[in-house]
Structure formats: C-alpha cells, structure tokens
Amino acid sequence: MPRIVDEKLMQKIKRHGAGGKLDVSACFNCGNCTAVCPLAQDSGGFPRRVIRMAQVGMERELLASEELWRCYACGECTQTCPRKADPAGFMAAARSYAISRFDLTGLAGLANRSALGNLLVFLFFSTFFSILLSSNGSFGHPELPIFQFLPGEWIHDIGVVLFAVVGLSAFLGLLSMTWRFWTMQRSRGVQLRLSAIPGAIFSALEDALLHRRFRNCDEEQTAVKGNQPWYLRPWTVHLAVMSGFLAMLLATTLDYMLKPIGSPVPPWYPMRLLGLIGGLVCLYGVSVVLVRRAKGGQAPYDRSSFADWFFPVLLFCTVVTGLLCEIVVYLPSPTALGHGIFFAHVVLAMDLVAMMPLTKFAHVLYRTLALALYALRHAPAKVTASVEARV
Ligand code: SF4
Ligand code: SF4
Known part of the structure; x- marks a missing residue:
C-alpha cells in the first residue's frame, strides 16, 4: 500500500x-x-x-x-x-x-472542533426534537395526565426513527474503522483468521462490560500512588457511568417495546425499577466526574476542553430530569413545572442518543470495536500438522 x-x-x-x-x-x-x-x-x-x-x-x-x-x-x-x-x-x-x-454526515467534525460547533449541533437537535414533539397535541393517554401534554405515541415514533438513524450512522462509522484496520493489516501481510471473529467479539464485550483492562490500569496506579477508596477509583466511577447508562437505555427500549407508552405501572414494575436504579448509579458516577473536572488537579482533570464538559453535563441533566419525571409523571394533576421537566427530559434524552456517534461518547463504540480488533490480531494462529511435526 x-x-x-x-x-x-x-x-x-x-x-x-x-x-x-x-x-x-x-x-x-x-x-x-x-x-x-x-x-x-x-x-x-x-x-x-x-x-x-x-x-x-x-x-x-x-x-x-x-x-x-x-x-x-x-x-x-x-x-x-x-x-x-x-x-x-x-x-x-x-x-x-x-x-x-x-462520521459521514460532517456533524461530528463540526461538534468536535470547537465549543461553538458543539453548541450549534446541540441546539440544532434540541430545536428539531422540541418542534417535532410540540407539533402534535391531538391525542394522548388518558391514564396519565402528563401524557395529554406530550402524546406517548409521538414520543414513541420519534424515538424509533431516531434510533434507526443513529444506529445507521454508528454502524457506518464502525464499518469505516474496521475497513481501515483490515486493509492496513492485509497490506502488512498480517493474515486475520475469520474463524477467530466470534472469540474476539466475546473477549471485547467481556472486557468492555467488566472494565477488566481499566481495572488492571487502576490497580497499577493504586500500587504506585497509594490507596484510594474503591468507590472513588476511576474504573469504579467509569463503570458506574457506563452500567447506569446501559441500564437506563435497556429500560427505555424495553418500555417502548413491551408496554403502551404512558400506561401506569407501580414503582416495583421491573423496567421502571431498572431505569431508576440505573439512573441513580449513573448519577453517582457522572457527579464524581464533574466534581473532579471542577477541582482540576492532576491529569487528566487538570485541563478540560468544552467537549470534556459537554457530555457529562448533558448526561447529568438527562438523568436528573429523568429522576424528577419519576415523581411528576404520576402526579394526579401535573403542574406547568412538571410539564416543563418532562418535556426537557424527553428532548435531552433524544439529544443524548442523537449525539452519541458524533461526540466523545462514541468512544464506547469505537473502543469496544478496537478491543475486538486487537483480540483478532493477536488470536493464536492455527497450528497445522506439518508445523507440529517440525516442532
Ligand atoms: S493516558 Fe497515557 S498512560 Fe494512561 S492509558 Fe492512555 S496512553 Fe496509557
Ligand atoms: S517526549 Fe514524547 S515520547 Fe517522550 S514521554 Fe513525552 S510524549 Fe512520550
């Protein structure tokens, strides 16, 4: 090449x-x-x-x-x-x-190069979702008064389209990275074994979900710098943000798929419980990150760019409004403030998903893929009978 x-x-x-x-x-x-x-x-x-x-x-x-x-x-x-x-x-x-x-849309370039670009992309999505959500007030769920303000079907339909567009955009990004990696390895004469792909994917998912390498990194640093409470170690905090976010995403997705939006459920309803616990865990993790960024100190918190702040702040606001919704959505007669919180939460959650493949948040996807590609590159070569005979 x-x-x-x-x-x-x-x-x-x-x-x-x-x-x-x-x-x-x-x-x-x-x-x-x-x-x-x-x-x-x-x-x-x-x-x-x-x-x-x-x-x-x-x-x-x-x-x-x-x-x-x-x-x-x-x-x-x-x-x-x-x-x-x-x-x-x-x-x-x-x-x-x-x-x-x-990213093929060009929006990631705009969002990542400057604070102004990041804000413009955020405002674009926020305005777009606000207009879409406000433009249909003719039908609602009589069971929960707040859904008369923001129709459940409308949220559902926009959510489905949003997931499809974001999913396609993320998929194309991952495909682009895989293609570059694959052609580079081939040009260097590295033979990648297709049969090793399932094992590489499993290894990457295990590593990403359990933060195995992150924990090793943490333990080495702790050994050098002295002890730190387990709940403040970077890998615990990162794990809290990621697992809490995934729990909320899963709860929302299952909610979309398995029950009519807006139908009342008790607090112990599994999906509601999953979302609530995920929200609290994520809130803990993202709060620690924000406090560390605010305090500064040693790298990597000694200097934070706008992008470093943007994602945790957006996540924090989404989780806080989501937890407040847990209260206001079940009030018998929601107030204007309740409507405002609910509306803000839906728009912020949609912003978060839409901006996922465009911002720093995309590292969740690319890092997992990188771990799989690394495992694939280092998969042991098949030992043939002739090689075994020579050994
Ligand atoms: S920040 Fe530096 S030391 Fe830490 S994992 Fe990255 S390259 Fe290694
Ligand atoms: S000078 Fe360059 S190679 Fe040496 S530690 Fe710094 S970044 Fe690394």
Missing part, C-alpha cells in the same frame, strides 16, 4: 484539543510515556507510536490503529513526560479527530 503523507495532520488534530498549555509538538520520541503506560505493556506501542504517526503525517495508519482506542485516558503518561507534551491529551484529541473522520 503506498504511503500517503498528510503534512497538516498534526495541525488538524490540534484543532481537536491537542495543544493549549501543553503541546505535543514538543515530543522528542523518548518513549517514556509508553514505558509508564500501564496498558501499553502488551503491545509496546502507544502513545509514542501514535504521536509519531501524527508527527510524520501518517493519517491512514493512525485511523487504522486500534491502539488509539485502547488508551483509557488515565493521564499517567502526561504526568511523567519530560517535555510536558501531554501525550494523554494528544490521545484524546486524536480520538476526537478519528470520530470526526469516521
């Missing part, structure tokens, strides 16, 4: 955040960051190798690299870089750049 050099690659990545107080251009490739990275031990490459790709303009290699996504942004490398080049910040910016390149 011919090597194509993009001389402006580093500049483009810098627009996604790699710059500011610390600048990755100062990197002189000493490799200290890779040596201290608790997660690079099994590959020996990142973050130094990924930085090098950007320095010499190897965009194709950078976008095809699964290493970009196997970094968990712990900040260890930034704290020990002798040139103050902020390798952790660079990795985050390069992931943001990759999300923009994988």
